[in-house]
Structures are given as structure tokens and as C-alpha cells.
Amino acid sequence: MTSTPRYYFAYGSNFCLTDWNEWCERRGIDGSGLTPVCPVYLPDYKLHFSHFSTSRGGGALNILPSLGHAVEGMLMTADDHAWEALDCKEGAPYVYEAIDKTVLDLDGNQFSAIVYILRPDRVRAFVEPTVEYVETVRRGLRAFDLDTDAVNAASEGKEPRPAATAVFTYGTLMRGECRFSAFGTNNVAAAMLASTPGELVDLGAYPGLLPDELSKSDKHVQGDFIRIRNLEQTLLELDRIEGFEGYDPQSLFIRRLVPVDVGGRIRMAWTYEYNLHTAPDAQRLTHGCWREHRGKKQEFLSELVKDHAHCVPERRLINRLRRLELSCLSWNWNFASGELISPPEENSDDKKTTIFHRFTEG
8 A cells, every 4th residue: 555645844964865865775774755846945944053963973954943044945755664764864753853844935835844853952052063964965955956055154153144134015014104114214224116926915904915826827016125134023023913823824924935026136035925715705906016006106106206316316317217117116225325226236145145046046
């Protein structure tokens, strides 16, 4: 009788199937039932070398809770033989514990997957890994075209960069709307007009964002890309406002990472997507701009131009205004300087704020 595969989230040496197969062969275990499915991420966790592995002769990867971070990994299916091998390799339940977590992909899909997390009583401050172990993890990541920045930082005892340091807002959290103050003036590094694939639904006093896959359209939602300084405290407050209580059917909104077009460049940002299960018959808007739906778009843009026109030469101002009317993507507002600025240039820092590096290209 064939067993039903279950999902497993790999984030360490099991990325490297060569290493996995060699480990299984040495012990006479059938590990062929471990099959990669797709790249995913585990939200609100970060990589950390917390465990001393006798077999590796140094530190081994673990994950720790960390709001706003995300661990990039691989979703895999595992049959009964593979689960037995995984439990044995991870020392479950005495060293690592098999815990059910929700992982997400960048298409908006959620999966329930088993994640092996080090028991709290075994967590150490930092255990330096061997060069060989780190390279094993890197080989696995590269085999699936995944980024190695997080494991590189963790291997040096540094905290990996957050998955994103910005939030994409499209309703009452936008500039000029009633809840923008939730960010706090000193907490906003920059705010820029932006868009993301998807569709809006009208929920009365506020909208909801449906991801592109649920909307089944080629529409885009316009909003603000807001880069913030205090990520953890901001997300705690926004989670409360948006009724996000975790990745389950009870949450009104679901927080996840989305690719955002900011002046023609793609950036990753956290956003709050509407949980369609709570009101499946919500009315969908014919366009993706909440400001326009409420008749406030022109007023907002006029105020933006008025406030910052003195910072830009007249010809550049006119050209930007034309682009703005067409796409609503060209105006960038830097809170630190109080100036209208051009879209940020591509650099290494921008690349390192993303979780899937392929979305930083172009």
C-alpha cells in the first residue's frame, strides 16, 4: 500500500540532496521518498546556528522566532520511509522537534509543513559551524536557485537581514488616509507610490487586496511602498489593526511578502491581503486605486506636487507629473529630507532586503 506524502520544510543541510542521499546510504535507509516541490518561506523566523552537531563537528542550523524576518526554504514531500529517516537524522524528538508550521510561496499559496526546530533547552547563543557544513548548505541553496546571504550572515554569528523592511499599503494605511499615523512620523524612512499585481474588494470603510492568483486577472493595485525603521514594533501594531492573528481562516487579513513595482524596479514588501474566506461575496472594484475609488486621487497628487514642487526644476516636474497621471508610480517622497526623489538605484543593499533574489532583477 502506497503511503500518502506529507509536506516537509527544508532549510539546512537537507537542501543538499547529495548530502541527504549519502547520509541515508551510510545507514542503509531508503531516503528516496524526499522530493522537492517548490521554494517557499517561513514567515517571522530567522536562521541561527544554535546547535552543536557531533557528527558535523561544529554548529548546525536552527531557526528562531523573529517578527518581520523570513526563512527561505524548500517545500518537499516525504513518504513514510523518508519521515523515519528525517526523524533519525534530526534526532527527533530529543534534539530537534517536528512542528507543524505554515509556509508560503510568492504566489500567495499556503502550505502546512513539518519543520524541525531545536528544542528550547538545547539552544545555544552561537555555535560556529565548519566550513564544510556551510558549503553543504550553500550547494543545496544554489541547486534550487535560492539566495545564500542569510546562511552566510548566520554562519558568522550575524543576524540575517529581514525579508523586507517595507510595507505595501493600499487603503487606510496610505499617506493621507486615517490610519497612516500608525507608522509614526519618525519611523518612516521613505514613502513611494507603487503597485503590486492583484485586485481590490470593497469592504465599506476600507478595501481588501486579493492576490493575483485569487483575482484571476492581470490587474494591479496602486498604493504606497513605505520603508520603515522599527520593523518589529510596526508589524506588531499593524497586525493588531488588520486583525492578523496568524495564518489560519480566523484572521481577517493575512500578512505576506509580495513583489512591488516601485518606479519600475521590483522590491519585496510585507502587505496585508484580504482573507477571502471571511466574506467570499465581497464586491470587487473595477480598478485598483482606493484613492480614486473615494474620489481623492487628484487631491492627493495635487498636494504632493504642491508640497514638493520647489525641490524639482519645472521641466522635470512636468515630465514626472505626466508619468504620474499615467502610472501613479513616479513620485517618491523621502521623509528624512522632505524632498521628492527619483526611484532608488539598484544596489547590493536593496538586493539583500529581498528573500527571493530573482525578484530584484530588472
